[in-house]
Amino acid sequence: MRILVLNGPNLGRLGRRQPEIYGTTTHDELAELCASWGREHGQQVEVRQTNHEGELLDWLNTAADEATPVVLNAAAWSHYSYALLDACAQLEAPLVEVHISDPASRPEEFRHHSVVSAFASKVITGRGIDGYRLALEHLATL
Known part of the structure; x- marks a missing residue:
């Protein structure tokens, strides 16, 4: 099973951006971990990150066309x-939403x-980063 792990704005700065909230794992390390976790379940995992909303929408549109499952951390978007x-509404394969922190417990109300x-x-x-492992495990059970 092919799975897209899609990360939104500023997640390319993992490991450097607010490590007290997002941890010290870099995005490159996250990509390696996701690929490894996926292999354990027979999944081919492709991890992408963008700071450009239109690019993320294009990836989701392609996932919809190809019925590809998605693990999505769209961050602030x-x-x-x-x-x-609208892009998520058209997906037919499963979508798992992941957030490294718990947005509902963050002080900024817009995150809730x-x-x-x-x-x-x-x-x-x-x-934390383990949320991605849990997402891939969830997809493996479907």
Whole structure:
């Protein structure tokens, strides 16, 4: 099974950006971990990151066309992008939403709602990088 792990804005700075919230694992290390975790379940995992919303939407549109499961951490876009909502609504293969921190417990109120969650077969928050492993395990059980 091919799975796309898609990460949104600023996640390319993992390991350097607010390590007290997001940990010290870099995005490159995350990609290696996801590939390794996926192999354990017979999954071919491709990890991508972008700071450009249109690029993420293109990836989701392709995932919809190819019925590819998606693990999505859309970061800040999760909280306000109706274009992202529309792209997630068209997915037919499972979508797992992941957030490294727990947005609901963050002090910024805008983080308390996600436009993605309604379309996700599972939402994993506050588990750090391990949330990606849990997402891949979830997809393996479907």
